[in-house]
Amino acid sequence: MTAALSQKIINIPVDTEVVDSNGVHYFIKPLEVSAFLSEVTAPATGKSFPALTQGSALDVSETSTSLPTFTNHGMSTTIPTAM
Numbered sequence: 001m002t003a004a005l006s007q008k009i010i011n012i013p014v015d016t017e018v019v020d021s022n023g024v025h026y027f028i029k030p031l032e033v034s035a036f037l038s039e040v041t042a043p044a045t046g047k048s049f050p051a052l053t054q055g056s057a058l059d060v061s062e063t064s065t066s067l068p069t070f071t072n073h074g075m076s077t078t079i080p081t082a083m
Contacts, residue, residue, distance in 0.1 A: 013028070
C-alpha cells in the first residue's frame with residue numbers, strides 16, 4: 001500500500017452512532033471489504049504461473065450458450081442517493 005492510499009483510509013470505531021438528516025440513528029458495524037495483494041512478477045522457486053489457455057478460450061459474451069441463465073435476485077434496482 002502506498003503512503004498516498006493509506007492517507008485516504010479512515011477507521012470508524014465499532015458501535016459509533018451516527019444520525020442522518022432525518023434524525024434516523026445508525027450504529028457502525030465495520031466489515032472487512034478489501035484485501036491488498038502484492039503483485040507477483042515471478043513465480044516462487046520451483047513453481048510456474050498457471051496456464052491460461054483454457055480461460056482465454058471461454059466465451060463469456062451475452063450470446064454465449066455456455067453461461068447459466070440470469071435469474072433476477074428480486075432486490076431493488078434503485079440506487080441510493082447521498083444524504
